[in-house]
Amino acid sequence: MVQRYKQGCVDVIQLDERATIDELEEVQAELDRVLHERLAQVVVDLRRVRLIDSAGLELLQDTQVRALRRGGAVRFAAASPLLRDVFRVTGLDQEFAIHSDVATAAGAFAL
Numbered sequence: 001m002v003q004r005y006k007q008g009c010v011d012v013i014q015l016d017e018r019a020t021i022d023e024l025e026e027v028q029a030e031l032d033r034v035l036h037e038r039l040a041q042v043v044v045d046l047r048r049v050r051l052i053d054s055a056g057l058e059l060l061q062d063t064q065v066r067a068l069r070r071g072g073a074v075r076f077a078a079a080s081p082l083l084r085d086v087f088r089v090t091g092l093d094q095e096f097a098i099h100s101d102v103a104t105a106a107g108a109f110a111l
Helices: 024-037 053-071 081-090 103-108
Strands: 003-008 010-014 043-044 073-078 097-099
Touching: 003 103, 010 024, 010 103, 024 043, 024 053, 043 053, 043 103, 053 073, 073 103, 097 103
Parallel strands: 010 043, 043 073, 073 097
Antiparallel strands: 003 010
16 A cells, blocks of 8 residues: 655655556556645655566656656655666666655755
8 A cells, every 4th residue: 555644845655565557556646646736846765665567667757757847856765776776777767866765865855
């Protein structure tokens, strides 16, 4: 189950263990709500994610693009070494702001 909470004034979306096509409907709905409510400053908390497929990667990339178009931004937090490798191999590590934890990612919006 996707969880949404605040870290200061930043919305945090915490994903479950699997970010695959079978689980993405709920994630998509929550991200859509965040992106349409106000200027999007979103942290996607990846600490629980153990499996991601191309649909999950596409959703993360699409969320980033949509937030940027609205003048906002998405930051990613707590990716496992395996997930960081996936981002590196796909080149997404060059597109995503990836931080060690949620507090650091949220704090980066203040800079």
